[in-house]
Amino acid sequence: MTQPSARIGVYICHCGTNIAGTVDVAALREYAATLPHVVVARDYKYMCSDPGQELIKTDIAENGLNRVVVAACSPHLHEHTFRSACEEAGLNPYLCHMVNIREHDSWVHTGPAATEKAKDLLRAAVQRVVWNEPLERRQIPIRQSVLVVGGGIAGIHAALTLANAGKKVYLVEREPSIGGHMAMFDKTFPTLDCAACILTPKMTAVKSNPNITLWTYSEVISVEGYVGDFRVQVRRKPRYVIEDLCVGCLECVEACVYKQPKFADEFNLGLSKRKPIYLPFPQAVPQVVLIDPETCIEFKSGKCKKTCVEACGERNAIDFNQKETIETIEVGAIILATGYQTFDASRISYYGYGTYPNVYTALEVERLINASGPTGGELVLRDGRKPRTVGIIHCVGSRDEHTNRWCSRVCCMYSLKLAHLVKERTGAEVYNFYIDMRTPGKGFEEFYNRVAEEGVHFIRGKVADVYPANGDGQLTLKVEDTLLGQVRKIPVDMVILAVGLEPRADATEVRRMFNISCSSEGWFLERHPKLAPVNTFTDGIFLAGCCQGPKDIPDTVAQAGAAAAEAFQLLDLSAIEMEPNTAYVLEGVCSGCKTCVGLCPYNAISFLADKHVAHINEALCKGCGTCVAACPSGSIRQHLFEDEQIFEEVHGIMA
Amino acid sequence: MKPKVAFYWCASCGGCEEAVVDLAEKVLDVVAAVDIVFWPVALDFKRKDVEAMPDGSIAAAFINGAIRTSEQEEMAHLLRRKAQVVIAFGACAQTGGIPGLANLYDRESVLAAVYRESPSTANAEGVLPQPHYPVNGEALELPVFHERVRALNQVIPVDYSIPGCPPTPKLLADAVAALLTGRLPERGAVLAPDKALCEECPRRDSKPEKLAIQQFKRPHETLIETDKCLLAQGLLCLGPATRAGCEARCIQGNMPCTGCFGATSRVRDFGAKALSAIASLTGSNDEAEIVQILENIPDPVGSFYRYSLPVAPLPAKRAPAAE
Ligand SMILES: Cc1cc2nc3c(=O)[nH]c(=O)nc-3n(C[C@H](O)[C@H](O)[C@H](O)COP(=O)(O)OP(=O)(O)OC[C@H]3O[C@@H](n4cnc5c(N)ncnc54)[C@H](O)[C@@H]3O)c2cc1C
Ligand code: SF4
Ligand code: SF4
Ligand code: SF4
Ligand code: SF4
Numbered sequence: 001m002t003q004p005s006a007r008i009g010v011y012i013c014h015c016g017t018n019i020a021g022t023v024d025v026a027a028l029r030e031y032a033a034t035l036p037h038v039v040v041a042r043d044y045k046y047m048c049s050d051p052g053q054e055l056i057k058t059d060i061a062e063n064g065l066n067r068v069v070v071a072a073c074s075p076h077l078h079e080h081t082f083r084s085a086c087e088e089a090g091l092n093p094y095l096c097h098m099v100n101i102r103e104h105d106s107w108v109h110t111g112p113a114a115t116e117k118a119k120d121l122l123r124a125a126v127q128r129v130v131w132n133e134p135l136e137r138r139q140i141p142i143r144q145s146v147l148v149v150g151g152g153i154a155g156i157h158a159a160l161t162l163a164n165a166g167k168k169v170y171l172v173e174r175e176p177s178i179g180g181h182m183a184m185f186d187k188t189f190p191t192l193d194c195a196a197c198i199l200t201p202k203m204t205a206v207k208s209n210p211n212i213t214l215w216t217y218s219e220v221i222s223v224e225g226y227v228g229d230f231r232v233q234v235r236r237k238p239r240y241v242i243e244d245l246c247v248g249c250l251e252c253v254e255a256c257v258y259k260q261p262k263f264a265d266e267f268n269l270g271l272s273k274r275k276p277i278y279l280p281f282p283q284a285v286p287q288v289v290l291i292d293p294e295t296c297i298e299f300k301s302g303k304c305k306k307t308c309v310e311a312c313g314e315r316n317a318i319d320f321n322q323k324e325t326i327e328t329i330e331v332g333a334i335i336l337a338t339g340y341q342t343f344d345a346s347r348i349s350y351y352g353y354g355t356y357p358n359v360y361t362a363l364e365v366e367r368l369i370n371a372s373g374p375t376g377g378e379l380v381l382r383d384g385r386k387p388r389t390v391g392i393i394h395c396v397g398s399r400d401e402h403t404n405r406w407c408s409r410v411c412c413m414y415s416l417k418l419a420h421l422v423k424e425r426t427g428a429e430v431y432n433f434y435i436d437m438r439t440p441g442k443g444f445e446e447f448y449n450r451v452a453e454e455g456v457h458f459i460r461g462k463v464a465d466v467y468p469a470n471g472d473g474q475l476t477l478k479v480e481d482t483l484l485g486q487v488r489k490i491p492v493d494m495v496i497l498a499v500g501l502e503p504r505a506d507a508t509e510v511r512r513m514f515n516i517s518c519s520s521e522g523w524f525l526e527r528h529p530k531l532a533p534v535n536t537f538t539d540g541i542f543l544a545g546c547c548q549g550p551k552d553i554p555d556t557v558a559q560a561g562a563a564a565a566e567a568f569q570l571l572d573l574s575a576i577e578m579e580p581n582t583a584y585v586l587e588g589v590c591s592g593c594k595t596c597v598g599l600c601p602y603n604a605i606s607f608l609a610d611k612h613v614a615h616i617n618e619a620l621c622k623g624c625g626t627c628v629a630a631c632p633s634g635s636i637r638q639h640l641f642e643d644e645q646i647f648e649e650v651h652g653i654m655a
Numbered sequence: 656m657k658p659k660v661a662f663y664w665c666a667s668c669g670g671c672e673e674a675v676v677d678l679a680e681k682v683l684d685v686v687a688a689v690d691i692v693f694w695p696v697a698l699d700f701k702r703k704d705v706e707a708m709p710d711g712s713i714a715a716a717f718i719n720g721a722i723r724t725s726e727q728e729e730m731a732h733l734l735r736r737k738a739q740v741v742i743a744f745g746a747c748a749q750t751g752g753i754p755g756l757a758n759l760y761d762r763e764s765v766l767a768a769v770y771r772e773s774p775s776t777a778n779a780e781g782v783l784p785q786p787h788y789p790v791n792g793e794a795l796e797l798p799v800f801h802e803r804v805r806a807l808n809q810v811i812p813v814d815y816s817i818p819g820c821p822p823t824p825k826l827l828a829d830a831v832a833a834l835l836t837g838r839l840p841e842r843g844a845v846l847a848p849d850k851a852l853c854e855e856c857p858r859r860d861s862k863p864e865k866l867a868i869q870q871f872k873r874p875h876e877t878l879i880e881t882d883k884c885l886l887a888q889g890l891l892c893l894g895p896a897t898r899a900g901c902e903a904r905c906i907q908g909n910m911p912c913t914g915c916f917g918a919t920s921r922v923r924d925f926g927a928k929a930l931s932a933i934a935s936l937t938g939s940n941d942e943a944e945i946v947q948i949l950e951n952i953p954d955p956v957g958s959f960y961r962y963s964l965p966v967a968p969l970p971a972k973r974a975p976a977a978e
Contacts, residue, residue, distance in 0.1 A: 512940070589919065591851035593895035595932045598865030607864050612854070632896035632932035633851035634921030643921075 006037040006130045009065040010122065011056060013047035013072035015102055020045075022106035024115040028071070031119050035126045039063050048078050053085040060089040067129045071099040071122050092134035094580065094640065099125040124652030131644040135580035140619065142228035142574055143332035144168060146567050149220055149510075152180020153553055154545025154560040155337035156202050161564035163211035167571055170329055171206060172234055173216045177284035178203055180339055184267070184363065186370040186377065188553055189417040190447035196283055196372070203285040215327070216286060223513055224603050226622055227540030228332050228576050238322035239290035241277075245317035248287030252277050252318065255311030257304060263295045265374070268367050272374030277308050277318075282372050291318070333540045333567040336524060337560065338510060340546040343397025343404065343499040351396065351497055352466045357382045358473050359466065359495040362392075362414060369421050379425045383473065387428050387493035391477045392419055393463045394434040398500030406521060408500035409550040412438045415498045416448055419456045422496075431457045431490055433479055441552070459488070466495055501550040515601070516541055523549045534563040542566050581623035581640040587613045590635040596627040658714035658834065661693035661705070662744075663734060665727040666754040666804060667720030671745040672696045674821040675717075678828060685831050689714075702730070705737060713738040715834050719821075721747040721754045721965065722805045725786075726798035735811040740839070742830065742846075746820040746915045748807040749845075750925075751965030753820070755804045756957060758964050762802045806966050816845045818898055820915035820962060826900060847900030849919050855899045856906055858884045867938025871951035874910060885911045886936070891952060893959075896922070896929035915962050924968050926959035933959075 010032040014020035025043040032041035040059050044052050047070055059065050068091065070082045075098040083093035101118045109117060144167060148159045151173030159171045171178070182188070183203075185195040206212055215236055222233040253275055261273035267281045276296035279289050297304035298320055309318045345353035345361050353359045358381055360368070371377035380386055392415045398408040412434065419430045437458070439445045452458065465478040469491040477490045503522030504510070511518045516536040517525040524547045527535040534542050544560040545551070551559070570576075583604075585596075592612035597605050604620035605627060607613075616627070616636070628638045637643065664672060678685060692713060693700045716738035722728050735741055746752040757765050771781050788795045807813050817826050830846050833839050840846070853859050862884035872889040879885070885892040885906065892911035894903075898919050905912050918925035937948045952958055960967055 586921075589850050589921070591854035591895065591899070592859060593851055593853035593932075594862055594864050594866070595895050595936065598867070599935055612859070626935075630932050630935045632922075632928050633919045634928065635851075635919075 006067045007039045007063065007065050008035075008037045008067040008069060008126055008129060009056065009059045009063065010035075010038055010041040010126065011047050011052075011068070011070045011072075012041070012043040012101075012122075013052070013070065014043065014045045015073060015106075016045065019072070019102050019106045022110060022114045023101060023118045024112075027115055028101075028118050028122065032069075032071075032122055032126070035123060037067070037130055038126060039065060047072050048081050053081065056082065056085050057089040060086065060091050066091065066095060067132065068096040069099060069122070069125045069129055070096065071101045071118065071125070073102040074100050074104075094135040095129070095132050097125050097129040097132060120653055120655075123655060124649045127652035127655075128645045128649035131642060131648055133639070133642075135639050137580055138578040138582075138619065139575045140228050140578050142571055142576055143230075143330050144571055144574075145170065145329070145331045146571070147172065147220075147230070147232055147329065147331040147334045148337060149334065150174075150180070150337035150339055150545070150547070151178030151206070151214075151216065152337060152339045152545060152556075153182045153199065153202075154339065154547075154556045155180070155335070156199075156206055157557045157560035158335045158337060158544050158564040158567075159212055160202060160205055160209065161561055162568060163209045165564075165568055167211065167568065169212045170232075170234075170331065171212055171214050172218050172220055173214070174219050175280065176217045176239065176288075176290050177280045177286070178206060178214070178216060179281075179283070179285070181363075182553060183281065183283065184370070185366050186373075187417060187421060189413045190441070190443040192417070192420070200283045203283065207285050214286065217290065218327075220513065221326070223334070223515070225330075226602055226620070227538075227570070230331050230334055230540065232329050232331060232334075234327045234329065236325045236327060238324050239288065240293065240296075240318065240320055240322050241289050241291060242317050242319050242322070243286060243288050245315055246288045247315060247317075248279065248289070249315075250279060250289065251311040252308035253279065253289060255307040257297065257307050263292070268374045269361075269364050271364060271367055291320075332571050333542065334514065335542045335544055335560075335563045335567055336510070336514060336516070336536075336547055337544040337563075338504060338507070338547040340501040340550065341504045343408075343502055345396055345497045345499050347403060348396065350465050351393065351463070351495070352475070353497060356466065356468065356473075356475055356495075358387075358475055358493060359497065361497050361499050362411070362418060363499065365418055365422075365496050369418075369425060377425070379422060381473070381494060385493070386426050387422075388426075389429045389431070389490075389492040390419075390422050390426075390494045390496060391431045391433060391463075391475075391490060391492040392422075392496045392498060393477070394432065394498045395462075396497040396499050397502070399435065404500055404502055404521070406500075406550070407438065408502075409438070410552045411498040411500060413441070413444060413447070413552065415496075416451045416456075418496060418498075420451050420454060423454055423456060428493070429457070431459055431477075431492065433459050433461060433463050433477065435460070435462055441554075459483075459490075461488075501546060504547070507547070514538070514541055519549075523547070534559055534566055540570060578619075579623060579640075581638060582618040582621040583616050583623065583625070583628050583636050583638040584618065585614050585616055586635045586637065587611065587615075589633065590614055590631075591633050593632060596631050596636060599626050599630050600624075601626065657688065657690040659692045659712060660689040660831075660834075661713050661716040661734060661738060662691070662696070663693065663716065663718045663730055664696060665718065665720030665731070665748065665807075666723040667745065667747045667752070669696070670821040671719035671747075674745070674819075674824055674827060678824045681824065681828055685828070688835055689831070702733070705733060708737050710736050711739055715740040715742060717742045717744040717817075717827075718807055719744040719748050721751050722807060722810045723754060723757075723801055723803075724798035725801070728801075728810055731807060731811045740814045740834070741807075741811065743807040743813045743816040744827075745822055746818060746917065746962040748813075749816040749818055750917055750963040751804055751806045752962050755806070755963070755965040756961070758803050759956065762800060766800065804965050809965065814842050815839070818845055818847050818916040819901060823901060823904070825902070845898065845917070845920065847898050847916060849921075850899050851919060852894035852897045852899045852901065852903060852906075852912055852916070856884075856894055856903045858882060858906060861887065863887055866936045868936050868948065869938045870948065873953065879909050881909055891933065891958060893929050893933075895932055896925060913961055914959075917963060925963045926956075926967055930955070930959045 029041045029043045086096040087093045099121045148155045148171045159169045163169045218236045221235045224231045256275045258275045264270040265272045265274040277291045293299035367373040397403045439448045461479040461482045463479045469476040474491050481488050507522045516538050526533045542563040544563040545556040590613040604617045608615050628636045716734040743749045786799050890911040893914035894912040897914045898916040922928045
């Protein structure tokens with residue numbers, strides 16, 4: 001690399017008063033004019049405006065500039081603007097360099113020091129831009145398919161939206177059926193729509209949509225690549241039933257040597273029993289049974305009569321030798337819709353969950369009042385009695401510095417829903433214990449009023465203790481009623497804990513695998529809370545539903561639609577332009593030490609055994625610089641971050 | 656007339672002189688081809704003999720050792736004047752070498768450790784070396800012991816360097832041959848290959864493409880396999896960061912490379928580069944675990960800056976304003 005005869009134009013932006021109010025732009029311009037290679041130096045009110053850009057273009061034409069330095073805001077904002085201006089004037093865009101004298105200077109300093117710092121930054125840029133080289137952007141084709149991870153309502157809605165728009169979708173769900181939490185509910189607030197009635201059609205639509213490949217009982221195990229071209233490996237766990245052959249007749253379940261269901265049913269949270277061979281729940285999609293090897297006699301002893309196989313007969317769907325398989329897919333975008341888990345109520349010991357049988361979580365009650373739940377929708381206690389009094393405790397594991405600090409957003413509303421349903425089904429007296437009643441949503445406050453009118457009691461106060469009342473399994477709730485200003489003790493037959501929403505236990509591993517960030521609480525982090533709410537900091541990976549934070553179904557669906565639109569927009573570009581800031585190996589001096597090979601997060605580096613050197617596939621390189629820093633013999637360099645450029649910049653700052 | 660050559664030693668162990676002798680029968684060729692005008696370790700010339708020579712009359716001066724004392728500094732300047740070409744010979748002259756590790760301490764602690772505190776010292780009065788000492792009306796002089804150790808090129812301009820602790824006889828023979836034929840590279844060059852050692856390592860094919868080091872071991876803690884990449888065995892081999900040209904002698908002796916040949920021309924800070932490469936090969940993504948793995952490396956400064964502390968961009972101890 002030789003030093004070219006640089007002719008530099010320097011442009012200093014006032015940014016209204018954002019910069020000029022603090023930095024003496026005239027002095028800065030005069031200083032710039034004295035720097036080596038600087039041919040013109042100007043200042044202007046808004047460099048990003050059309051006339052501002054025109055200044056640059058005119059100077060390139062009239063003054064024969066071959067380098068441009070713009071001292072303005074963050075390159076995040078306007079690097080593209082100024083590079084394009086240069087390009088339009090026939091100058092390679094990478095011969096333009098930005099200096100951030102706003103965020104890095106005028107916004108954070110006062111007095112003459114700000115002008116002095118601007119001079120330092122500008123000098124550094126002028127010294128570095130001399131070494132900048134013309135570079136070409138690369139075009140990368142975008143794969144026309146999307147991976148959706150998680151088949152709750154978020155994943156279902158996103159998958160259907162994309163598939164209906166003609167894109168190929170892979171929907172990967174960990175459980176044997178899609179549906180997520182919503183499939184567990186009977187009714188949904190605030191309209192009391194039957195959850196199954198609105199969800200089941202969408203679930204079956206997923207199954208029948210030719211553009212969707214649905215893999216349930218499956219998990220993503222590795223992700224490589226980058227926006228437009230992700231390579232993903234999916235582990236499909238064996239269900240010991242061949243999906244394509246099973247017709248969901250359930251004759252095997254009927255025929256199982258276990259005449260009665262004997263094992264805790266996961267979908268009903270252990271409130272009912274199932275057999276070793278089972279369908280997760282009646283509306284499950286796909287309608288395919290599975291065998292639990294932990295409880296199936298054939299797996300345990302190899303000595304079962306296998307009446308299930310007999311019953312299955314010619315369909316031949318049962319396969320005890322099924323093995324897990326690994327599928328590899330290539331997609332252009334990924335939507336994460338892995339949802340949430342509910343707070344583990346046993347963590348708050350004084351509520352007695354797990355100790356007193358009549359303390360339930362809200363999710364359990366959702367199952368109990370569900371028409372296809374363990375009791376056929378009849379709300380009864382474990383001993384079969386109908387509760388006459390029910391206490392619902394809000395904010396369990398929410399808004400509490402000992403557990404989770406955040407508000408889970410849906411618990412007030414679903415507690416109102418449950419209060420209504422309990423009253424409707426049992427006629428019981430219902431008490432809701434709340435801290436603040438949060439009903440900010442369309443039709444929410446109206447729903448609250450309706451439930452209040454139905455005669456549900458609302459007690460404002462945090463329940464301090466739950467303990468057995470006299471006999472009958474009754475429990476006493478001790479609470480300070482903050483509206484009455486007195487401690488009350490209310491005996492109830494049933495306690496319902498409105499458990500909060502929290503990030504899934506494996507959220508950290510999932511986030512690492514997909515290389516995205518999360519908030520301090522563990523929710524997946526959006527790129528911008530207002531302007532990029534479904535994007536992540538990793539291009540091509542989007543978020544939908546509760547994995548990003550607690551929300552109700554309407555918000556989840558809206559967000560899923562937005563994520564689908566973002567993914568669609570990306571795929572529709574059909575190719576993306578990649579910055580040319582890639583790394584390259586100096587083959588003549590690489591020692592073949594292999595240090596770099598395993599380090600590239602994008603697997604762009606391979607080892608050429610015949611030449612005994614490393615090789616970087618510049619189509620895969622994202623310019624992260626990891627290998628450049630790691631190469632112990634300095635044999636990897638990077639465009640736009642060449643040693644000369646960096647050291648000249650550093651020298652410029654220090655001069 | 657045969658070209659005149661000088662050899663001199665500064666702060667060094669004598670190993671570099673040994674390397675000259677190690678030329679074995681070839682030393683005779685060298686002796687036949689050149690006129691050795693100064694070589695304190697072997698020939699009886701004095702400083703005044705050198706002072707008497709016309710400036711620039713020596714074709715090449717090979718100076719080994721780092722610069723710690725006023726005498727070494729004076730000799731460096733003298734030889735610079737007299738010689739057309741000055742060659743920093745060996746790691747100490749090139750980058751400070753082992754003596755350079757003393758820069759971890761200031762002058763006072765070094766003197767105190769050597770003359771007062773070390774268990775083998777018998778110095779009841781706690782006498783320290785003095786530059787001037789009157790005896791029987793005469794003044795005895797000792798060289799001044801500087802605050803810091805410096806590499807040769809931090810004291811005088813150096814034309815070429817031959818790396819190594821010590822350099823191999825082959826590199827010396829090649830350098831002499833280049834001198835005699837006038838086929839010297841651009842000034843400032845290091846007279847050794849500009850690739851890292853893995854290139855010429857006999858074990859290179861056994862090095863895995865993806866290393867994930869779980870535990871670093873010191874050579875005495877493990878039975879070292881003789882045909883497998885040492886780094887892959889968890890030994891801190893600095894071959895990937897170190898200039899080739901040593902013919903992988905340590906590796907052939909079943910010992911990991913300690914980096915005496917220094918960095919390639921493209922690297923400004925040997926220690927930082929070696930450290931960042933080695934650290935990136937640890938087999939964990941968990942911060943606490945990485946720290947634990949790296950804690951197995953004893954004495955990181957001594958491991959990564961063993962030969963180059965005086966030229967490291969971040970000084971171990973800041974030099975006082977004026978020396
Ligand atoms: C008791 C209760 C009652 C509620 N009632 C209502 C209501 O009446 N109305 C309302 O609007 N909202 C209600 N909500 C909120 C509602 O549950 C959520 O808004 C909604 O379920 C969020 O959907 P989701 O798809 O984001 O998450 P989820 O429903 O949690 O779905 C996530 C899916 O992803 C799968 N998954 C997770 N990790 C992985 C992985 N690594 N790989 C593959 N798959 C994975 C899961 O198995 C699951 O199927 C209630 C919540 C609770 C707790
Ligand atoms: S093998 Fe036996 S226990 Fe297992 S599912 Fe079939 S009948 Fe039931
Ligand atoms: S800079 Fe190196 S490590 Fe980073 S993406 Fe490119 S090749 Fe991979
Ligand atoms: S780290 Fe550097 S020297 Fe080693 S293989 Fe990679 S490019 Fe070559
Ligand atoms: S790391 Fe050491 S032992 Fe391994 S190939 Fe390189 S020089 Fe040889």
